[in-house]
Amino acid sequence: MSSNSKRLKIGISACFFHPDQERPIFKGKTLQYIEQSVAHWVMSQGDLAVMIPSPEGDTQVGDAQIADYAQWLDGVVLMGGSDVWPGSYGEEVMDPRWTGDRVRDAYEKKLIESFVAAGKPVLGVCRGMQMINVAFGGTLYQDIATQRPDALMHRDGVTYDLNLHEVQFEANSKLSKLLGGASKAKVNSIHHQGVKDLAANFVVEAFCPHDHIPEAIRLQGDAYVAAVQWHPEFHKSTLGTLDDSPILTDFLNAARKKQLA
Secondary structure: OOOHHHOOEEEEEOEEEOOOOOOOOOOOOOEEEOOHHHHHHHHHHOOEEEEEOOOOOOOOOOOOOHHHHHHHOOEEEEOOOOOOOHHHHOOOOOOHHHOOOHHHHHHHHHHHHHHHHOOOOEEEEOHHHHHHHHHOOOOEEOOHHHHOOOOOOOOOOOOHHHOEEEEEEOOOOHHHHHOOOOOEEEEEOOOOOEEOOOOOOEEEEEEOOOOOOEEEEEEOOOOOEEEEOOOHHHOOHHHOOOOOHHHHHHHHHHHHHHHHO
16 A cells, blocks of 8 residues: 555554552553454554554543544454453343453443444454444353353363364355355354344344354444454464455445545
8 A cells, every 4th residue: 555644544442451469560550452463454454453542541531532533543343352241231140250341341332332423334353243242232142151051162272263163154145245155164263152132133144053153243234333253363274264354355445435435
């Protein structure tokens, strides 16, 4: 790309490390960060990645708000990370291990609302898909293995991003068309939570054929809100996994269309 003025500015949601006196560094401090592979995936076609820090916290940050980032940036990617707090979708916590991050939930809900209101595209990855579903009124399995013992193992702490399984695409869905009419593909699987009740006005575009747990969803209508449960930033051609570049290209094209409008 020949000119910085033509490069898209794509926001990436922050992950949080909350204050922890047991950490060897930054004791008692809140850290906001993004994972390198996500930034590099977003930048892989020549565009710019910008982490969007949460303005909420213990100190005054001026009058900059998430809505200002939504006006300035061209789109947002919600990355993976911590569990979603069950209270965000009206449930009690079933197990202390699945308490999640209610602070991050509130921050990401504002991100989704602000970018949709600004007419900018939203793309969710893993937790990002779960938060999109919750933000629009859907619910989640707090733990797939517990609530769906018949399900495939969707997370393996040892193999991590090398835990792979097949997904099936809904025929004639936008996602299938983006992937050249593909019906199946191999993806990584690094989640123990997942979509239970789909939010209104969303459609499932891909699912795990072994247990029918949703693997990709999309909002119907004019707003661009789409998400995948796998991590495209971790896919490698040597593993025989899905080439996710058409998904990124479509998202960036939607951002560029808005930029030129």
